[in-house]
Amino acid sequence: MLYIHSTQLRLAGHFNRDEIALTGGFARSAFLAIVISMAACASATAADIKTTEVYLRLKKSIDAVRAIDTHDHLYPFSELPNRQPAETPRSVTLYSLWRSSYLPRTHRLSPWEANQSFDRWWETAQHDFANARATSFYRVMLPAFRDLYGVDFDNITLEQARDLNAKIQSNYKNEQWADEVITKRANIELMLVDPFWAATTLQHAYRFTVPVMRVSTWISGTHPSRFKNDLDSPYKLAQREGLPMTTFDEYLAALEASVGRAMKAGAVSFKTTTAYERDLRFDKVSREHAAVGFGKQPEQISAREQEDFENFMFWHMCELSARHDMPFQIHTGNARVQGSNPLLLMNVIEANPKTKFVLFHGGYPWIGETGAIAMRHSNVWIDSNWLPTISYSLAKRAYQEWLEAVSSDRILWGADTIYPEAIYGATETTRQCLAEALAEKVERGELLETDAARIGRQILRENALKLFPRLQTRLWRTD
Secondary structure, three states: OEEEEHHHHHHHOOOOOOEEEEOOHHHHHHHHHHHHHHHHHHHHHOOOHHHOHHHHHHHHHHHOOOEEEEEEOOOOHHHOOOOEOOOOOOEOOHHHHHHOOOHHHOOOOOOOOOOOOHHHHHHHHHHHHHHHOOOHHHHOOHHHHHHHHOOOHHHOOHHHHHHHHHHHHHHOOOOOHHHHHHHHHOOEEEEEEOOOOOOOOOOOOOOOEEEOEEOHHHHHOOOHHHOOOHHHOHHHHHHHHOOOOOOHHHHHHHHHHHHHHHHHOOOOOEEEOHHHOOOOOOOOOOHHHHHHHOOOOOOOOOHHHHHHHHHHHHHHHHHHHHHHOOOEEEOOOOOOHHHOOHHHHHHHHHHOOOOOEEEHHHHOOOHHHHHHHHHHOOOEEEEOOOHHHHOHHHHHHHHHHHHHHOOHHHEEOOOOOOOHHHHHHHHHHHHHHHHHHHHHHHHOOOOOHHHHHHHHHHHHHHHHHHHOHHHHHHOOOOO
16 A cells, blocks of 8 residues: 655645555556646746746737736826936936835835935945845836846946946936837837826826826815815816816716816726725715715814715716716725725625726735625726736736636736836736736646637737727727
């Protein structure tokens, strides 16, 4: 009798008892062959997947897709932020790229002070990355430095850093740099842009950008004094458009007019980041209750009145979304973490079956919950934008888990960042992450390679064209 111990079975990923006994030479040989085969498969699909022919073919196929990026924050070129008065006044620098990345969310980045030389800044800043090397926030930028500038940032020298900074400054003297990086190097054909720096505008400053109507300020706008920036204020927008805004009815009418204006300007969706301000539980509230808080200054309105107003407005946005066929992109996860679980939206999703809900960031960290919602509700799409930037490993698991639970035509992606280099890094990271996830499924015999390639194209491009059909009129590439 042959005993196969659980340690052997762990290699294959399957064991039910401490020991399994088999009798007979054929059975022993067959079982050992299975164990060895499964162990080899486990090794290939985990540590070594990027060296397999399947991965290399899928990555090549995925790289060739002219992607549709469903969420980004690309400023007009002349307005890109964090231009530092360093050696060259008002220039984009290496510091600018790192300062505008997500790295400062978790790690300190030494400031580049005015009149400070690059060498002096780098003397301190080079040590800021030491404890961030394994983070996705750090690693997502590496493809840009490697592919666009030929620099291995993990092993960068002072001379290389100085040269990299000079090349960055030089590139940002040419307005074609953004187009070169995004359309040619990152292979993105269209990009949906959310102008959070000017919420009521509909900026799309490049041939490849498409505006999104940011509605967060409409949801919270009980009084003009809530807005410090005129370009965030729906009241200032109404004033510019010559619309009255003294009653709640006029407020709703101005919103309706704003939707029409946005659609005429080419906007294809609504977008809200309300999860940064409050939890995502929106109870049904009557119009009469919502009107009670309208017009009250922040110091006069009660918390309940403000909440009632926001609840009503969120539901109203869902109705407008369905009526105008404008999918509703909603930030979920990783905002006010305790209140951004997408499960909190279930009452709204169930009550608005004609609204197309797009749950951003895969609901991180609640990727399973997000998949379960989309499994049960065909009016829900999962957008993985930002997820590979937050956690590459979790993103790969999410793609695999979602594909096991949700139709492959309801998963999207986006880079969700500011600078062209960061967009390139996030795009390349997403392509690699998706190729790994699909290649592992092919290696395990869970998916045909032809289907994996088709799914990669769906996620990167076709699903967006299906969800946002107005994008068809904006396609411009012929290569």
